[in-house]
Amino acid sequence: MSETLGLLVGVALTIVVVGAGAYLVGVIDAAIAQVVAGEALEWNRTLAAPVRGAAFLLLQERTTTERPDAPLWAIAPALLAGLAATALALVPLGPSGAVAEVEAGIVAFGALGALVMVAVYFHGWAPNSVLPLIGGYRFVALALSYEMPLALVLIAAALPAQSLRLSAIVASQAELWNVLRQPLGLPLYLIAGLGLAFRGPLAFPDAADLAGGTRAEASGAALLLWQTARSAMLVAVAAIGATVFLGGWLGPWLPGPAWLAVKTLVLLVPLVAADHLLARVRLERFVVIAWVVLIPLALVDVFLSGVLLL
Amino acid sequence: MAGAGTGVGVRRVLAGLAGRAPARVFVVAGRDARESVQGLRLDPRLEFVDSPRAAAILLVVGDLPEPLLAAGLALHDSMPRPRATVWWIPASGGPKRSDFPGALVVRAGEDVAAAISRTQAALLLGRRASEPDLLPDTDPAPWRGVGPYGQGGTGMTGGVPYGRPLAERAPDRDGLELDQLPVGVGPFFPPFPPGFVLEAKLQGDVIQAAALGENAFARTEPRGDTMAAVSGPFARALTQPVLITELELARARHHLAWLGHALRVQGLGALGRRAWRLASGISPVRAQEVRVFSRMLEATRSLGWATASVGVIDTALLAQMAPGPVTRAAGSARDAREEDPAYIALGFESVVQPDGDARARWRQRVDEALQSLQLAGQAGERLSTPVGKIESPRGTLTDAVSPAAELLDLVPALVTGMEWGDAMTTIVSLDLDLEEAAGRPVPAA
Amino acid sequence: MAAVGAALTVFLTGVGGWLLLRWVGDALSPARSTAPQRVPFTGGLPLEVHAWSRYHARYYAMALLFLAFDMEMVFMYPWAVVFVREGVTALVEMLMFIIILVLGILYAWRERALAWA
Numbered sequence: 001m002s003e004t005l006g007l008l009v010g011v012a013l014t015i016v017v018v019g020a021g022a023y024l025v026g027v028i029d030a031a032i033a034q035v036v037a038g039e040a041l042e043w044n045r046t047l048a049a050p051v052r053g054a055a056f057l058l059l060q061e062r063t064t065t066e067r068p069d070a071p072l073w074a075i076a077p078a079l080l081a082g083l084a085a086t087a088l089a090l091v092p093l094g095p096s097g098a099v100a101e102v103e104a105g106i107v108a109f110g111a112l113g114a115l116v117m118v119a120v121y122f123h124g125w126a127p128n129s130v131l132p133l134i135g136g137y138r139f140v141a142l143a144l145s146y147e148m149p150l151a152l153v154l155i156a157a158a159l160p161a162q163s164l165r166l167s168a169i170v171a172s173q174a175e176l177w178n179v180l181r182q183p184l185g186l187p188l189y190l191i192a193g194l195g196l197a198f199r200g201p202l203a204f205p206d207a208a209d210l211a212g213g214t215r216a217e218a219s220g221a222a223l224l225l226w227q228t229a230r231s232a233m234l235v236a237v238a239a240i241g242a243t244v245f246l247g248g249w250l251g252p253w254l255p256g257p258a259w260l261a262v263k264t265l266v267l268l269v270p271l272v273a274a275d276h277l278l279a280r281v282r283l284e285r286f287v288v289i290a291w292v293v294l295i296p297l298a299l300v301d302v303f304l305s306g307v308l309l310l
Numbered sequence: 311m312a313g314a315g316t317g318v319g320v321r322r323v324l325a326g327l328a329g330r331a332p333a334r335v336f337v338v339a340g341r342d343a344r345e346s347v348q349g350l351r352l353d354p355r356l357e358f359v360d361s362p363r364a365a366a367i368l369l370v371v372g373d374l375p376e377p378l379l380a381a382g383l384a385l386h387d388s389m390p391r392p393r394a395t396v397w398w399i400p401a402s403g404g405p406k407r408s409d410f411p412g413a414l415v416v417r418a419g420e421d422v423a424a425a426i427s428r429t430q431a432a433l434l435l436g437r438r439a440s441e442p443d444l445l446p447d448t449d450p451a452p453w454r455g456v457g458p459y460g461q462g463g464t465g466m467t468g469g470v471p472y473g474r475p476l477a478e479r480a481p482d483r484d485g486l487e488l489d490q491l492p493v494g495v496g497p498f499f500p501p502f503p504p505g506f507v508l509e510a511k512l513q514g515d516v517i518q519a520a521a522l523g524e525n526a527f528a529r530t531e532p533r534g535d536t537m538a539a540v541s542g543p544f545a546r547a548l549t550q551p552v553l554i555t556e557l558e559l560a561r562a563r564h565h566l567a568w569l570g571h572a573l574r575v576q577g578l579g580a581l582g583r584r585a586w587r588l589a590s591g592i593s594p595v596r597a598q599e600v601r602v603f604s605r606m607l608e609a610t611r612s613l614g615w616a617t618a619s620v621g622v623i624d625t626a627l628l629a630q631m632a633p634g635p636v637t638r639a640a641g642s643a644r645d646a647r648e649e650d651p652a653y654i655a656l657g658f659e660s661v662v663q664p665d666g667d668a669r670a671r672w673r674q675r676v677d678e679a680l681q682s683l684q685l686a687g688q689a690g691e692r693l694s695t696p697v698g699k700i701e702s703p704r705g706t707l708t709d710a711v712s713p714a715a716e717l718l719d720l721v722p723a724l725v726t727g728m729e730w731g732d733a734m735t736t737i738v739s740l741d742l743d744l745e746e747a748a749g750r751p752v753p754a755a
Numbered sequence: 756m757a758a759v760g761a762a763l764t765v766f767l768t769g770v771g772g773w774l775l776l777r778w779v780g781d782a783l784s785p786a787r788s789t790a791p792q793r794v795p796f797t798g799g800l801p802l803e804v805h806a807w808s809r810y811h812a813r814y815y816a817m818a819l820l821f822l823a824f825d826m827e828m829v830f831m832y833p834w835a836v837v838f839v840r841e842g843v844t845a846l847v848e849m850l851m852f853i854i855i856l857v858l859g860i861l862y863a864w865r866e867r868a869l870a871w872a
Contacts, residue, residue, distance in 0.1 A: 007760075007761055010765075011768050014768075014769075015769065015772060032580070033580040036580035037580040037587070038587055039587075052328055056327075058780050059324050062781060063363055063390045065794075065795045066450075066794065067474075074777060077777075078774050079770060082766045082769035082773070086765050090762065098758075099761055099765060100759070100761035106832075110828075125807075128805060129797075130512070132806075134730055137514070137810055137812055138515065145817070148821070148824050148828070151828050151831075159835050160839075163836060201615065208501070208574060208576070208577045209576075209730065209731050209735070211361045217363055217796060220390055221779070222777065222780075223364060224780070275577075276581065278615075279576045279611050279615050280577045280615070282615065282729075283731060284869075284871060288870060291860050292860065295824075295857075296860075303846070306838060306846050310842060310843060310846065317782065324783070363796060378799075381798070384799050387794075388791070388792055390786075391784075391787070446790075447790050447791065448790055475804050477805070479809070489809040489811075491808055492803050493802075493803075495800070496797075496799070514810055514811030514812060514813050515813070516811070516813065729871075
């Protein structure tokens with residue numbers, strides 16, 4: 001009975017974190033945009049912006065297109081949100097573990113990352129419109145390229161832990177965080193993470209040169225849900241990154257979840273800032289860079305981490 | 311009953327919140343509208359969106375020539391409800407009110423941003439009714455039943471029979487024969503200048519063939535007058551002396567405004583706003599800010615990642631073109647200002663870039679903007695000398711040659727074979743303008 | 756097993772919550788779809804054909820390369836767990852395996868299999 005109750009609390013907590021995280025991303029995004037644009041930061045407007053925008057979209061009609069694939073269109077944002085929530089549930093909050101304390105945590109995260117491809121592709125395919133369609137296919141090329149570096153840097157982090165469990169990876173960082181022990185790991189992870197949340201220089205499927213790409217035909221609640229799911233995915237990327245590279249919940253004085261929140265924020269800010277500061281790469285160039293530079297570097301990361309353990 | 315009451319309450323709370331959000335605007339810009347829209351870009355009450363699906367307000371600016379009007383009506387109807395049209399007439403003259411019935415008409419001198427903002431709030435609060443469709447509710451491609459080969463029955467097109475044809479196959483350079491989509495993009499596709507229509511044949515994300523749609527501005531009103539559509543003081547300077555300061559500040563403003571647009575298409579809207587802010591407050595004393603901004607662009611890789619070695623123009627073509635930022639970005643030093651004694655007295659020397667790609671064109675415009683600010687600071691009361699040609703921001707303008715038209719003609723050959731994103735980068739890097747191009751001289755019969 | 760159940764519960768709650776929100780949005784602002792509203796957006800022009808097509812995904816060669824690496828990944832997960840116990844043997848074995856695969860990448864790169872535009 002108490003187990004069921006614990007599960008329910010955990011699930012509710014995860015959903016709250018998803019919502020709060022999406023709001024937080026909206027606030028950070030609005031604040032950074034104002035700073036980059038050289039405007040005075042108006043906190044009242046910045047704090048209210050995500051809520052007002054959400055209210056606006058809920059009052060807007062959800063349009064459709066000629067002969068869309070309606071079920072896929074409905075499921076795409078929900079799938080992305082479900083994957084983001086699940087990734088957040090994998091994150092250990094303290095010594096007692098995560099909401100979903102999965103034995104092979106990093107394998108589970110890799111699997112979620114692969115399913116993001118399905119969600120984004122559905123979102124591009126479903127409206128039966130050219131611009132979203134190109135966006136959807138672009139994401140497949142992007143995903144096939146970032147998937148390997150992402151999995152490899154997580155494997156490198158699993159080596160000292162001798163386990164694929166995220167809690168064990170946190171415990172293995174008690175003396176030295178992975179960001180220092182495996183200096184290649186975090187930068188590669190953040191690049192791949194930007195791909196996973198398709199933002200900033202890797203915002204190929206939802207790019208401005210496609211007038212919004214996969215979301216070009218989305219309006220009203222459908223647009224709101226897609227944008228929040230995308231933000232939640234970014235929060236999940238930051239939280240997993242904080243767990244694997246910044247020691248997760250470990251830290252003195254503060255309780256574990258507080259440390260986790262602080263470290264997640266530390267990664268979230270640069271990830272959001274990338275949206276406003278780094279130009280989108282050419283897709284073809286990114287594919288080549290991913291295969292010829294990022295994957296070999298990730299392999300170097302794995303083997304250097306291995307050599308250090310011998 | 312209670313459920314309905316709750317629904318109304320929830321709606322009211324949401325409307326209260328949403329009514330204070332920036333108005334989401336999709337712009338349909340007609341004749342003589344460019345400068346006016348530019349002036350609205352920085353208004354915090356407005357948010358310009360890239361797709362009509364995300365907008366609540368259709369902002370029609372100026373007068374729409376016939377083919378653009380048809381597109382404007384189609385875009386109006388594709389917007390989600392609640393929606394409204396604001397028709398802004400920045401110049402004198404009245405709109406044909408019947409084109410957008412129910413539109414709120416805003417005339418020169420009125421605060422258009424406030425009107426837009428008020429209209430959206432009224433829509434959300436239910437004080438203003440959402441506009442109905444302007445086009446008839448008839449299916450453009452009605453069901454024609456299952457075809458002779460079973461097409462339209464079940465399968466990958468969704469299983470619901472529908473009258474619109476599927477794409478035909480076409481050969482490709484890698485030997486695969488897959489579907490080729492004929493797509494007309496424009497005339498109000500945000501990365502493009504208003505009125506620009508690209509008739510592309512897409513296979514995957516590669517443009518296999520491209521042609522330009524007819525220039526709507528030329529079709530309805532052949533001017534035969536190169537100058538009429540050139541913005542700023544440049545047309546005037548062709549025939550009479552103009553303050554060099556005025557010319558050079560207008561050039562710097564033009565290039566920075568272009569930069570803002572180009573940054574937006576690269577997904578850097580906030581940096582784009584910064585460029586627009588620099589453009590709107592342009593003055594020789596602010597050259598340092600522009601210089602800092604230019605360094606920032608290099609540091610953030612805004613120049614480089616997406617633009618390097620994209621859109622290189624054939625040198626033979628370049629040699630035939632009127633000089634301008636695009637030819638100078640490919641290493642040709644020609645510049646009409648070199649022949650003006652007033653500029654020679656200022657020690658003018660044209661700046662060039664060697665590479666000739668989209669990145670070089672970005673850098674060229676930033677450098678020319680900086681150079682213009684320097685010239686404007688030095689020129690004092692000096693006047694330009696009318697020598698029969700003038701260096702406009704798009705290139706050397708004479709009675710017979712419109713650089714805008716020449717740039718437009720480059721597009722089809724240039725984007726053929728390009729990936730979609732590269733094609734957009736290339737088109738943006740040319741700084742096209744349909745209205746100015748429409749002023750091309752009528753060839754002698 | 757309980758953990759997987761928890762993960763699944765979170766996943767289904769997330770998916771269900773998003774579908775519920777979509778339903779709420781539809782209830783708050785009912786759609787009245789009309790033919791001119793359904794026309795897909797390409798800038799205001801009418802369409803000639805369906806967007807759905809046999810799309811030329813030009814990165815198919817890269818996708819095949821990915822398959823090879825995805826299989827390698829399956830071997831690497833258990834390898835990571837036993838690495839410290841097995842020591843140098845594990846390192847050398849995996850190194851040999853990976854070098855062969857990396858040579859594959861270099862070959863594909865030289866053949867321009869990663870570029871398409």
